[in-house]
Amino acid sequence: MSGAKRPPYRRDMATTSPRAEGSLRLAALALWLLPLYALLLALSTLTHEPDHAEDFEAWSRYVTTDIFVVSHLGASILGAGLGLVGTVGALVLMLRGPAGGQALVATALTIIGNTMFVSMFAAAAYAQPAIGRAFLNGVPAAEGMYDDVYGAPFLTAFAVGALTYAAGALLVGRALARTSPSLRWAGWTYGAALVVFLVAGFTVSFLQPVAGAVASAAAVVVARRLPAATA
Numbered sequence: 220m221s222g223a224k225r226p227p228y229r230r231d232m233a234t235t236s237p238r239a240e241g242s243l244r245l246a247a248l249a250l251w252l253l254p255l256y257a258l259l260l261a262l263s264t265l266t267h268e269p270d271h272a273e274d275f276e277a278w279s280r281y282v283t284t285d286i287f288v289v290s291h292l293g294a295s296i297l298g299a300g301l302g303l304v305g306t307v308g309a310l311v312l313m314l315r316g317p318a319g320g321q322a323l324v325a326t327a328l329t330i331i332g333n334t335m336f337v338s339m340f341a342a343a344a345y346a347q348p349a350i351g352r353a354f355l356n357g358v359p360a361a362e363g364m365y366d367d368v369y370g371a372p373f374l375t376a377f378a379v380g381a382l383t384y385a386a387g388a389l390l391v392g393r394a395l396a397r398t399s400p401s402l403r404w405a406g407w408t409y410g411a412a413l414v415v416f417l418v419a420g421f422t423v424s425f426l427q428p429v430a431g432a433v434a435s436a437a438a439v440v441v442a443r444r445l446p447a448a449t450a
Contacts, residue, residue: 242311247446249308253409253438256302260416261431263294267424275362279351282343291344299333299340306330306391309441312449318397325390332384335376342368381417388413395441399448405440412437 266286271278281287306329313322346368354361392410396403412434419426 246308246311250442252305257435259294259298261428264427282347282351295340318394322394328387335380408437
């Protein structure tokens, strides 16, 4: 009938399209990279370099081992990438909740911090074994090469990375805690454990694997509960 009015087209904003549902499922899967990332942090810090200032020969022998290189390439560099993918997965889910803006800032800071740290891990993975081999082969300038690599530019990168990484970790924890009461303790524990891991690296190094393991356990809870909390 020509005089009949058609009902207006309405899109139900509560309905999620199949494509969006697929993206959310991928984000939920990516969450499981967070406990893996934290576990790799713990494993990579079970042993530590000897103090190069006290015994450069012992330091050189340590950094020329295969385990040192594999730890930096696999646990530190690849691990940082996996952690970022997991953080982005958490962001995708939290954007729909009350802490979406905070999660976005937290993710940005985490990306900056981890990017700065990856540059330092790369210096360790590629430069330190070369310096160690040079020293063990009797190259007299090897110790000076160490000071060249770990000069002002490196320390600047570390300062920027440490500040942004710590701020990002705490904000991720806060965003998770604000998203749902079921995530409150797990979110804060995850963020705080990452900060303890960072600080312990240049204070009480034996706490690093403990902090990494705690962060991994908290991240398991986050991976299990966050998808349902933001559904």
